[in-house]
Amino acid sequence: MEECQYDRDLQSIQEARVLARKGKKAQEQLATYDESQIEKIVLNMVKTAKEKAEDLARMAALETGFGNIADKIFKNHHASTTLYESIKEMKTVGIIKNDQQNKIMEIAEPMGLLMGIIPSTNPTSTVIYKAIISIKSRNGIVISPHPSALKCTMEATRLMNEAAVAAGAPDNIITCISKPSMKATDELMRSDEIALIIATGGSAMVKSAYSVGKPALGVGPGNVPAYIERTADIKKAVKNILASKTFDFGTICASEQAIIVEKCIEPQVVAEFQRQGGYFMTPEETERVAKILFVKGHAMNARFVGRAARIIATAANITIPEDTKVLIGRQNGVGEGHPLSYEKLTTVLGFYSVEDWQEACELSIALLNNGGIGHSFSMHTENPEIVMKFAAKPVFRILVNTGSTQGGVGVSTAISPAFTLGCGTWGGSATSDNVTPEHLINIKRVAYGIREIETDSSPIDKSAETSQDDMQQLLTGLMDLLKQNGGQ
Template sequence: MQNFDYDLQSLQETRNLARQAKLAQTELAKFNSEQIDKIICNMVKAAEENAVSLAKLAVEETGFGKVEDKTFKNQFASTELYKFIKPMQTIGVIKDDPVNKIVEIAEPVGLLMGIIPSTNPTSTVIYKSIIAMKTRNGIVFSPHPSALKCTLQAARLMNDAAVAAGAPANIIGCISKPTKVATDELMKCDEVAMIIATGGSAMVKAAYSAGKPALGVGPGNVPSYIERTANVAKAVKNIITSKTFDYGTICASEQAVIVEECMRDQVMEEFKRQGGYFMTPEETNRVAKKLFVRGHAMNAKLVGRSPAVIAESAGITIPPGTKVLLGEQQGVGEGYPLSYEKLTTVLAFYTVKNWEEACDLCIKLLNNGGVGHSLSIHTENPEMAMKFAEKPVFRILVNTPSTHGGVGVSTGLAPAFTLGCGTWGGSATSDNVTPMHLINKKRVAYGIKECAENAATTSYSACSAESGISEDQLMNVVNEVISLLKKRGDH
């Protein structure tokens, strides 16, 4: 009875949040650019002031990642995001084309639903709240149950900061009693116009099946290829920097390292020098058994954990100061557990004969749970980078930590914590999601071409004049052809 009552309370809360946020959004839609910018600036200020406390709360509640890295993510999702989106025109006339006489006017989508993962809860709330406000949309969050407290706190801080700067009350909401019933209700309720889903595959698929527009992301399973011309020391440093950032919780982090036979020993030595530990086959199997549950589902107890925690759980001994664990794999799929996505400090390690074999292996790894997302390559050969641009992903990250490159920290990509995987990965977009994905475009189009009163007659007349054939003769030919076709059809 208690669970039933809790579900009912959760359901009612969700309906109230959606109604309140929709009313607020209707008011927000009347705001001008100056008013919106004032609101966002206050939200950024609140995010900066609470970046550390939110990071601590997230680590304490979920056990995932590192406080210093989650602090950076909170700052990146606010300050750096704001720098990138500030020049964007998202209100009123956003384009005036005098040649084609088309005027484009931005309109808000309406009320958004934001699905929040447990791996990056507070930074994702900050990011989605700010891009929602930039486009005069309201948003209600559905938190992951294991990250409820930190998600709620981040949402409250964003709402309070927005309202203090002039936004309507309840413009940003968050479910405080998360249940499957509540999430389903929010996905399908009339007030919600669009869903932004960041989370597991099942949740993203549910968002796309809710019967309304959705922007969702799939898993990463990013392969990282160290090509023979690469600066090996720099490549290894980039991979370790990426994989140890927040202990690998970002889906753009590397999942497998691929090297050629001619440089295998050099790469292995460099990993060892920089803090990598190559597990024996037995140790690899013991770790793999701990990393996954129910087949290839990630064990939440080891997501976003240090190598020391993983080693202790698996009962193996590793050197002090180890930064990443590497396990050699000979194939992809069943029987090769490290070929699947691992949002923690463990990497699969593969050796290939040449770049062609590396290509084939990358495709197999991507098809094993990362199509459309990202691929990393370390090379000094631009032509090789373009060869790998042919792979089935939408982010080909060259000579950079994959985590930082994918979300736009170390590349020119848009700062984002929702990375589209395109149709190949079951997503509606292949972009890093920005405010420009959250507006409707109205177009005022003036006539610029004259239209004949009877286009068909004009066409026949022109044809007749050019060929010297009268219109009657032309029509007779047409009728004969039609008659012939009809006779053939009878047989």
């Protein structure tokens, strides 16, 4: 009798169910661990991530073709060692607050088994980051990889799970779907064992995570404007923008997407960009690049995500100087007909010139509403008053005098190190924060009574109470009314 061979989609669904069951069992055991046990596990995960940072970076670059190895190594370090320094003193186990004056105690409880959706642009660093913040808060996690980054995502998951288990965690506390499919992802999202979804990826995937009817932390897209105001240190501003946009060839959603410059300093800014490796395309060249960058409207062509400027220029049949780092195209509007006004996770920038900060303000809002609402805004200025004018913009990360990539993920700023950047309700997210272990705990409160309850606290004014005689008259009147209407 021929052996039954199940279709791949059925295999993937079954695998999702098995991983959820095993993960839930492991998490229930981890939930009993104390702070010292969790610390030991997290430290070993960080140690392993540090040792394997380069191997994982090479795997990711080779498998996806996105970005570059050096920056992926840095991202793996940021997701582990830098992250650890930020969270090591964070209280996530047991009593996390004890207010003796008000007699209230806060106790951390894990959420349960989590699901982590991983993007192909940051396939290993996001696994490391989500695994560490999950374990720090005594949660388990099942990883849903992007199919185009399956091997490196699985390897990062395996390393994190083995490191955790070696330090005392139960097996299957960190697992990954090996047969990714939309049906498997949907099955996992809807699984009873999953308590919370952490979604990092495209808008459609994030919206899907929020649609299943259970708690989710998702991130919206970033369409970050970078405003160079007239008082800015132009040389430094250009250097920061180029360092940010070329970091892993623009694959981080916090990277700049459009430059906004005041006309009074435009010549100096353009000259500085050209001096440092920015190539200003002609209108015809801009059109050619836009045609290969986007498919189906303004969706990015995956072939050109996270690519060097030279690769894009060659594909568009454009000749550029040898030292070119970023391609820059002038735009005179936002939305349809202005392709570089959309998010571009690669080494291409839009360029706008404005009269003053008021016009820059209006343009920034238009760009943010064009696919970046709630995410991040970058500005370069030496005027604190201008900073506060732009603090009112509809974003939750206002990054001043730094590259928005490094600033947004917490490399060059004091913002929490993270690879899941919430966009608040404006961007359709449940949080406006960079997600940390504190977002992955439930807080139980033990509260003692501190105020006596009045036993005679009726709100009725006793002086207005109906007297016995008044009540008798009322009843007599009602009886007369009933008789008149034939009542009994």
